[in-house]
Amino acid sequence: MKRTNTAKWIESAGRWQINVQKDGVRKTFTSAKPGRTGQREANKKADEWLDIGVKTERIKVSDAWEQLLQQKKLVSDAEYKNMASFGRSHLLPAIGIKSIKAVTEQDFQKIIDYAFRHPQGNSKEPLSKKTLQNYASYCKQFTNFCRKSKWTTLELEELQIPAASRKKGKNVLTVEALNTLLKVDTTIMRGKFVHDEYINYYRFQVLTGMRPGEMRGLRWEDVDGNLCRLKQAINAHGQITQGKNENALRTVVLSRRAVDVLEAQKAVTGKQEYIFPMESMNTYYHRWQRYQRSNDMPELSLYELRHTFVSIAKELPTGELKQLVGHSEDMDTYGTYSHYIAGDDERTAQNLQEIFDRLVD
Structure with missing residues (x-):
C-alpha cells in the first residue's frame, strides 16, 4: 500500500x-x-x-513471550532471567491470555504504571526509574520481536516512564567505616571473632573502584607492578564476559595501598591463576554483609564500594577518574556515582594515595 x-x-x-x-x-x-x-x-x-503484512494466525501473548525468552536465552543468560522475572510478575498476569493482535500500546503503558504503583516482593518502596526503564525496554523488545514475526504492526512509540519515579539513591562508606575496613580484618563466625579470608577482596574493591565481576575475573598475569590490565569479567552466573561496556576493558594504575593489598593476598593464597577466587558472587556478598554486621558498620552492597571509591577519588581530574572506573567520555561519572565524603599514571597513583592517606588515620 x-x-x-x-x-x-x-x-x-x-x-x-x-x-x-x-x-x-x-x-x-x-x-x-x-x-x-x-x-x-x-x-x-x-x-x-x-x-508490512500481518499473518492471519492467532497467537497469544504468553506463547510469543516464551519464544522471545528462548531466543534471548541463547544470547544473554542474565537478561533472559531478568526478562523472565518481569514476564512472570507483570506482563503475563496483565495480558498473557490476550491475542497479540488485540494488544495496544495502552496495555503496555498500564503494565509500566501498575509496576510503579505496586512493587513486588517485601519492598514497599516504588520501583526506581532505572528499573522502569528496563521494563519499558523489555516491552519494546517484545513488540519488535512480534513485528518481525509478522504477528502485529504495533510499535511502542510513546511509552512513558511515570514522572514520579526517581533514581535509586546510592550510599557510600563513611570515613569511620572506611577506617574500620582498612584496619580491622576480623569477622564473627560461630560466635567468635576470626580472620576474614575475604578482607583483601573488600579492601581492593574500595581502593580501586572495580566492579565486583571485574575483580572476580582478575588474574595475576594481568598485574605488572602498579599497573592492572582488566581483560575480562566473571558475572554472577560464573560466565566470563568482556565487561559491562566497551570501556570496561582498560588498564588502571594502582595506589600503593592497593598494591600492598595485592601483596597481602598473594601471601595468603599463593600465585594461583585468579587473584580473588570465590565460590560464587553470592558467597562474596554474604561474607561482606557478615563483616559489616560483625564490625557495626552500616550495611552497603558490594557495588556501593565502587560508589565509595568514586566519591573519595572525585578530586582527581575527570579524565583520570573515568579511566580508572571504566566510564565513557559522555558518562556523567560525578553525577551518577559521586556523593558526599568529607597527569600521567604515576601522578594519578600518587594523587589517589594522598587522598586515601588524608581519610585513613
Missing part, C-alpha cells in the same frame, strides 16, 4: 508527524530530528508499516 501524504512539522510538539491508515487502523508516526532528515525518517516509518 502506498501513502498519498507526507510528514508535516508540528511546531508546538517540536517534531515531524504523519498520519496513515490501513485496513481501518489509523497510525501516527513521528520524528524529532530537525530538517528534512526528520521528515524522511517519519515517512519511512509510515511506509514500513503500510508495507
